[in-house]
Amino acid sequence: MACESVRAIMDEQALMGLNPNADACYRQRALAYFEQLKESQDAWEVCAEALAKGIYSDDHVKFFCFQVLEHQIKYRHAGLSAVQQQLIRETLMKWLQAQLMNVQPEKPFIRNKAAQVFALTFVMEYLTHWPKFFFDILALVGLNPHGVDIYLRTLMAIDAEVVDRDILHTPEETRRNTLIKDTMREQCIPSLVESWFQILQAYQQSHTELTCQCLEVVGAYVSWIDLNLIANDRFVNLLLSHMSAEDLREEACDCLFEIVNKGMDPVDKTKLVESLCQVLQSAGFFNVEQEEDVDFLAKFSRLVNGMGQSLVLSWTKLSKAGNVKVAAETLRALEAKVPLMLKLLVHEDDDISANIVGFCYDYLHVLKQLPLLTDQQKNNIEAIMLAVMKKLTYDDEYNFENEGEDEAMFVEYRKQLKMLLDRLAQVSPELLLQAVRRVFDTAMQSWQTAPFMEVEVAIRLLYMLGEAMPASHGAHFAGDATKTSTLQDMMRTLITSGVSEYQHTSVTLEFFETVVRYDKFFITEPQHIPSVLMAFLDHRGLRNSSPKVRSRVAYLFSRFVKTLHKHMNAFIEDILTRIQDLLELAPPENGFPALLTSDDQLFMFETAGVLIVNGESPAERKQALMRSLLSPLTDVFRLLLAKLPQEADEERQAALADCLSHAVGFASRTSKAFSNKQTVKQCGCSEVYLDCLQTFLPALSCPVQRGPLRSAVRSFLHRMIICLEEEVLPFIPAASEHMLKDCEAKDLQEFIPLISQITAKFKSQVSPFLQQVFMPLVLAIFEVLGRPAEENDQTAALEKQMLRRSYFSFIQTITGSGMNEVMANQGAENIERVLFTIIQGAVDFPDPIAQKTCFIILSKLVELWGGKDGLVGFPDFIYKHIVPACFVAPLKPTFDLSDAQTILTLSECTLTLKMIHLKRGPEFIQFLQQEYLPSLQVSPEITQELCQVLQQPDVKVLKNYMKAFFQRAKL
Structure with a gap:
């Protein structure tokens, strides 16, 4: 290589930045230098020479040189000349030779990186330039410990590159890897196995870490090589001798495991x-x-x-x-x-x-x-x-209060x-039943003196039978007589033994879980309900000293009551009295920790609701009970709402708003007790909920903490639309007015489903209200969508996209509910404005979900207004805007015809064209043939073809044709 001294060429300043403790500017420079060496045609050769000659003693520099080399082999190997490829091979062998002389081996991280580079070179060159890869290495290292270490690490790195099934490979790589393994089996596997045997034998006493490495290699390779090379007397005896050596036995075990696991x-x-x-x-x-x-x-x-x-x-x-x-x-x-x-x-x-x-x-x-x-x-x-x-x-060590990793x-x-x-x-269900019964009976007879773990596991086993035995739940106490009587006996014992008094959370929880798991037992033996109810309500359950138990019991109690409320009629008022303090709204300044969290209280309110609604009392009594359940909530609500705007401290504001939201949530949750049979009206409770509504609605105009308050009241309205039906309607206009004031995208997006729910449920009943609210809502949406946002603000962009979708869904609900008068009565200018937003949604925004909705709306509007007696001026709008939208949208580069959602959009777009033909007939065909398609430079033949398909009755043929039409147009 033409260079007087590598030192002169390597950027010494940049290399200083490789040290993890270096200053940020040096580290930056080292990074830039790395990129420069990676990208250069031949600068990497400097690193090769540094490694071959062992010029640097700094570990980080050596690692750096290997990284540069690795990059060349991995990404640029094909572009290297034969001389450069030869240089890599020589560099690696020279570096390896130097390791044999070293007194101290390199640090493990350098050896691992070297092994990776050897493995990459092997993968690239074994089948072509370096068939003697293993023989060259083995001849060089012999039984030198440092050399053997690199050899074994290289074998593991090759396994990772070629064999490891957890790594995804391209079909090309998979073919190459198969060829590598086939060639290895033919040419060198017996020699490798022999080398492993020699290593295992030579080093089992002196270098246990090398022996362990070698055992790992054997375990990795055994899955794809001839097993007879390993599963023979001499090898197995050697492995067994390792099984008796303390430092080797675990690796020997793993190795034998891999041998046993081989497919055969x-x-x-x-x-x-x-x-x-x-x-x-x-x-x-x-x-x-x-x-x-x-x-x-x-x-x-x-x-x-x-x-x-x-x-x-x-x-x-x-x-x-x-x-x-x-x-x-x-x-x-x-x-x-x-x-x-x-x-x-x-x-x-x-x-x-x-x-x-x-x-x-x-x-x-x-x-x-x-x-x-x-x-x-x-x-x-x-x-x-x-x-x-x-x-x-x-x-004994299990920590129930603070569960960690163990x-x-x-x-x-x-x-x-x-x-x-x-x-x-x-x-064997019979054997299992007998065995559990034995364990259970023994534990229950002596529960007062038995350790908690024995009592807990006995109840746990009874619980687990519920899932293990076929015919779950109700059928446990019907059908197979042996099973039924055994389970009934055990349940009877559980309830009457007094074990619910056991002072350990795990036993207490298991007791309640099991009672609820087998709640159908109480239908056959309702005489046990009172004693179990007491357990739920006293110090064992909802008043337990453990918050974990109280929380779980609140949920389990609600399930128990839901199943068995028919058998609780005599206890309803007693239960409600006993749980009264658990239904109190804890104001933030209370200072006392509440027995239940607000999430747990939701279950309590639902339970109270179920008891009241399903009781056998006359409607007036139910109304009185429901009022006494909900009045404390509304009273506190009024007080706190009055306080909230005067509160200056933001944290206190948030705490108050939280409390107000809980009050609304609790009231809402009680309404879950009503079913189609037991409606709010039949129970005489409409008035109570209307009072709640009247109390909660003013929160919508509260100047502070708008987000959480609006969200809570909106959810309540959703529930009331279902429960109170048309009785809720008088409240909607004022509520809407408040919710449309000072809106954010998220507020509007959450408000639209409410309006859509009202529209879909009440249809023409709410038409006057919708006509009134329609434009204020639309204008509020336009205002929010029109607000400027930061270019890279992903959250704002997503919120706007979701709001746009909600807006189009709203228009779709109105048009789809047969209430075209809502839009028709908005005045020509407003109608046009809305129509343009729908055209814009269909064409301009690359959001197939919104586009699909827009085409559904356009199709519906054509059906409503596109005929002879439709809306004045609408046919003109069809030709000027709707028809072009049906062609311009699919021609956009963002309209991806390989995407499933986009294909659904195209389908709706096609149905819109079909609807226009249905409503406008030959006039539409003439427009396409003479004006529109020629303006798009569509040939007369294709125009003729499209118009013929459009006039056929089969929509499926048209959909397929339009897809092919746009695919062709986009080529």
């Missing part, structure tokens, strides 16, 4: 697993009770899991193939592993247990398919059940155990 013929796989098991068993590895190293046992458990699942797979394949004799042998081999599986499943360390769950699950699936179970198999099922029940139990892991592990329980229920 079922008979060969069974033989391999069996021979491996024999050797492991005679070496004493099956005595897991004596093993104290939990990390190793977790790996060993994973290996046994792999072996077990492999045998299950072999058995399944052999059974399907009808190979009865060999399948029976495989099943025997499988059964022989069950005692070991059980030891691992029941191990006190959850990681060890979790690693064997897959095998356990698959084994149960095998048993499920057998026509008859032997006594031994039944014993195995029972042993698995007992193991699952034992492992579901919390340990707790989250146990919750995940419990989910795996639940899968096993579900599978057990499929294999």
Whole structure:
């Protein structure tokens, strides 16, 4: 290379910026220098030379040089000359040779980067310029530890580039990778395997980290090379000797796992697993009770899991193939592993247990398919059940108040155990029922003295039966007599044993969860409802000292009441009295922490509503109860609303607004209790809700905290439109007027669905109001859309797009509800203004959702106003604006005909043309032939063709034709 000294060429100043502690300006310069070297045709050669000659001792500079080299190979390899490619090969080998002489190896991050560069070079050149890649490296490194380290790292980097299935490759890369593997199998794999054997043998005592690296390589490569090269006596014996070495055993386990996992013929796989098991068993590895190293046992458990699942797979394949004799042998081999599986499943360390769950699950699936179970198999099922029940139990260390990572892991592990329980229920529901009953009865008899985890798991198991046993919920207490009576007995015991008094949150929660899970039990035995209601309402439930329990119970109580309200008639007023203080709106200056959060209170209000509405009292009583439920809310609301504008502090304002919003939300939530059968009118509650409405509406004109207040009142109005129907109408004009004042895009966007709901529900009833509000609403929208926004303000742009969509949906609702008089009565100038916005929406904005809506509107308007007795001047508008829109929009470059949403827009655009033909007939065809299409330079033949298709009755043919027409036009 023509350069006196590399030092002279490398930018020493820029290199200083590579140090992580360097100043920002130096770092900036280093970055710019990196870009410069990457892009240059030959400047990277400076880095190559620096590496080959070992000029720099600074680690960051060496890493930098490798990065530059990596970029050349990855992105510019094809453009390098033969000499430059040769230079890369020589650089790498010279660098590697230098490593053999070093006393101290390079830092791991440099070795990893070097390995990546070797691997990239290999991928680019192995099939063409460097077929002897591995032989060259092996010849150079021999058994030099530093060299072997780079060789093994390179093999792992090659695995990542060529084999790793988690990395997405292009079809071209996949073909290349397949060719690389085929060539390697032919030319060098036996030599590589031999080198691995030598490394494993030579270094097992002296360099355990190299041995571990080598085991990782064997595990990675075994999936695609000839297994006989590895699964032979000398290799397996060597691996087994590693299994006895403390520093190697975990990696040896992983390596054996990969060998066992390799796809194979079922008979060969069974033989391999069996021979491996024999050797492991005679070496004493099956005595897991004596093993104290939990990390190793977790790996060993994973290996046994792999072996077990492999045998299950072999058995399944052999059974399907009808190979009865060999399948029976495989099943025997499988059964022989069950005692070991059980030891691992029941191990006190959850990681060890979790690693064997897959095998356990698959084994149960095998048993499920057998026509008859032997006594031994039944014993195995029972042993698995007992193991699952034992492992579901919390340990002493579990922190219920402050759940961290360990707790989250146990919750995940419990989910795996639940899968096993579900599978057990499929294999033998009777056995599961008996086993749970035994555990449950024992715990319930001595719950006062038993530790919490035993009591919790007993109730938990009863709960889990609900999901594990077929025929869920109501059917638990009908049908199969054994199951029904067993579950009923257990539920009776749960309620009458007094266990709900147990002083531990986990037991308390499990009690309430189970009561609600089996709420249908109380339909068959309603005499137990009062005692359970008391548990919900007293110190065990809603008054519990734990906020977590109170919160969950608020939700569970609402579910319990929803199911069983028919059986609670006698207790309604008592319940309402007892929960009265939980229904209070906590004002912000209270200072006392409330028993329930506002989210929990929502459930309480809904529950109160359900009790009142579904009770058997006469309408007047229901009205009185509902009034006493909602009056405290409206009273506090008036007080706080009066206070709000006088409050100067923004934080206090926000707190008050929050409180006001909660009041509206609570009132709204009570209305969920009404159904089609029990309407607000029938219950005599209309008046109560109208009073609420009257109280809440003034919040719309509050000068501060407009956003949250408007949002709350708007939601309430949505509910009242459903509940009060036309009784709500007198309130709408004033509410609308307030909501249209000083609007933001978001306000309007949320207001439009309300108006659309009213339009769709009441149609002609609200026509006068809509005619009145139509232009003020439209003008408010135009004003917001017309406001200037920052060029890069994505949020503002999105808000405007959403508002535009809402606006067009609103017009669509009006035209689609057959209320054309609303627009027709707006005066010619206003109508024209609105029509132009719809044309603009169809053509100018690249938003297919809005465009589609606009074409639906245009089509509808043509249908309403485009005929002989339509709106004056509208036919002229059709020819001047609607027809051009139908052609200009699809011709725009932003109109993407490969996009599904855009195709729907084109479909509506085509239907608009069809509607114009329907309404205007031959006059329209004549306009297209003589005026419009010639103005677009469409040839007479195509014009003729389009007009013929347009006159045919089949719309589908027209849609396909128009798509082809625009595709052609855009070429």
